[in-house]
Amino acid sequence: MTRFLAAAALALLAFDARGAEKKPAAPPEMPLPTVEQLPLPIVPQEQKPAPAAKPPDALPPLARPVRVGVGVAGDLDAVAAGRLTASLRSIAALAPLAKESVALAADRCEADACLLTLGAAQQVDQVLFARVSGGALAVRVLDLSGAKPPDEARLAAPADSAEVRAAAEALACKLLVPAGCTGEAHIDAPGSEIQVDGKPGGPRLTLPVGVHALAVRSGDSLVRRSLPVLHEKPVALVLRRSEAQLALLTPDEVAQRAVVSAEVPAAPRRRWTRTAGYVAAGAGIVAAGIAVAEGVHSRSMLDQAESGYRSNGNVYRPADLANLQSGNSAARAANVLFATGGVLLASGLLLAFAF
Structure with a gap:
């Protein structure tokens, strides 16, 4: 009995000691949300069918x-x-x-x-x-x-x-054309340095359409020309020497200059030999004319001397001797003039047409 009472007393003392310990404060209570603050339930919406594709005729005018x-x-x-x-x-x-x-x-x-x-x-x-x-x-x-x-x-x-x-x-x-347009250029200039718009180029180029600046250097010579680049056909230029100068020519220009040079030959230079030949030939003709006149005069004098000789009984009178001497002199002059005129005429023709 005594033991039972002692155990009960110890149990009461232990309960009082636990009650005397400080208990932690309870957390504050959170207020509940109102009905208006509660989220609404998600209601599935009806899905509308996608609009039908427009026919091609309904496209904007520039989209076709x-x-x-x-x-x-x-x-x-x-x-x-x-x-x-x-x-x-x-x-x-x-x-x-x-x-x-x-x-x-x-x-x-x-x-x-x-x-x-x-x-x-x-x-x-x-x-x-x-x-x-x-x-x-x-x-x-x-x-x-x-x-x-x-x-x-x-x-x-x-x-x-x-x-x-x-x-x-x-x-x-x-x-x-937002993407741009291009054309081709063919430059026939072997061994030359080619530049287009100040940039190095080659014999075959693809360039934007328009007018470009072309420069070709061959040795110490520099040739410049505009380069019209077209889309529909390539433009071609050839480096040629024209009138002692280098030039860039189109095929049409090359053909045109070839035709002109063939149709219009260079005029021959006039030489002094042709003029001298004409003068000599003219002098020869004049000498031949004088020789003919002297020959006619000689024949007339001789005929008079012979006529006087016969009429005087085959004896020459002093007048007949004078006519005979004059006719012989005229004949010798005519012969000399004929020879001189022939030489001058032949020399003149030779100088005028052979040299």
Whole structure:
């Protein structure tokens, strides 16, 4: 019994000691959110069907293949206008989405309204127009649908027809072909140093269309010339010696100079021997004429002397002897003059035509 009481007393003492220890403070209570603050449940939405693809006819006008009308006007003859039109059509064919190019008779057009009317009549989508007038070259692009405003580029017109075409191609390429346009150049100058626009080049070059500066150095000689690069065909130049100087010539210029040199030979130099020959031949003819006169005079004197001799009984009178002497002298003079004239005439002809 005593043990039981002692154990109970110890248990009470231990409980009091635990109760006396300081307990940690309870965490503050968090308020619950209101109904308005609670997230709304996600409601699945109905998915709308994707819109159907538009047919090709509904695409913008410039997003489908286009036809380009090409026209030229200004200070050009018929041949130059035809060549410029061909050059511009070659550039129009390079435009994105270009289907074909059509030549327009735009030589009388002065305003955009005329060009638009021509383009509508030919059922084209764009008009590419070039004008050479007043020393200026202008290239203009018109969009018949009105989706794009008119665009134009211009520069000073070169004097050479090939350079005009190359410059027009460069302007048209700038307006129609963002990727650029190129052409080929062939330079036949073996053993020479070639530079194009100040940069080293070779005999075969691919360059942007337009007019470039070409320089060829052969030994101590430096030849410069403009290089019109076209898209439709390569440009060729040959280094040749012309009139004791080196020159860069096109094949047409080489052929033209060959024809001129063959048709018009160099005039022969006049030599002193020809003049001396003419003088000697003239003197010979004069001497022969005098010899003939002396011969006639000699025959007349001799005939008179013979006539007097017969009429006087075969005796010469003093007058007959004088006539006889005079006739013989004239005959000797005629013989000498005949010989001298023949020598002079022969010498003159020899000097005039043999030397």
